[in-house]
Amino acid sequence: MRGLLKLGGILLLATVAGCGFLKSLWGPERSENALRVGSTGDYPPFTFARRGTLEGIEIDFAHALAQELGRSVEIFRIPLPDLIGALNAGRIDVIMTGMSITPSRSQLVDFADPYLEAGQMALVRRADEDKFLGRDWTSIDGLRVGFERTTTGAKFVRAKLKNMKPVEFASKEDGLAALKDGKIDVFVHDAPFVWMMSGSPHDPNEELLGRYTLLTDEKLAWAVRKDDDDLEARLNGIVSRWKESGRIDEILDRWIKVRKVSLPIPPA
Secondary structure (H helix, E strand, O other): OOOOOOOOOOOOOOOEHHHHHHHHHOOOOOOOOOOOEOOOOEOOOOEEEEOOEEEHHHHHHHHHHHHHHOOEEEEOOOOOOHHHHHHOOOOEEEOOOOEEOOOOOOOEEEEOOOOEEEEEEEEEEHHHHHHHOOOOHHHHOOOOEEEEEHHHHHHHHHHHOOOEEEEEEEEHHHHHHHHHOOOEEEEEEEEEHHHHHHHOOOOOOOEEEOOOOOOOEEEEEEEEEOHHHHHHHHHHHHHHHHHOOOOOHHHHHOOOOOOOOOOOOOOO
């Protein structure tokens, strides 16, 4: 697992982040010195809402990043389809939401150096463990494979698993419920989400089991405007220092209790 994580560490923050809501995004009360961060708030363990605040990996990153830059921080909850538009309109300075680098996004924004290399993984029911034990599940014909729409997992299932029965869900919560109810056999999502859901406290009954073979190769990074060369350069310097320091495991271990990667099973 350590070989998968390409970045060192970050100082673990003792307090949770406050959440800025959309109406304050347009208001005159914004601090000129603040680093304005856009985050979806619906993508655990990177960013999610709890008790009126945003929490998660990216929220801790945002506070630590602002501290390194000598700025205060304002965090705004913005739906994923609107994030790049808000960034390019100058309403936020940086997107920090567990966003993966893709060719289409790279045409619209610049990405800082990646802080994490991950990819898609699969969840199955623990009750079906024997069915999958020692097998490459992607070669089993007819499995009902769930995925969240408009994700890289959706692209993988539709493009690569032609022998499967694809089942689309509006949210990962719907997909997990279907998996637990036996309506699908496999649920494909990002590795950090699979790690998080593979054991307590997020799955207290331990109903789910992660299949830890990476299905895709994806890099996660923060996005800035294409004309914001100064901020991009400063973010790259911070990423480099955090890689060198090796401190990112502190924050990842806070939010993700299980971090595993297996090599693909060689064909028989």
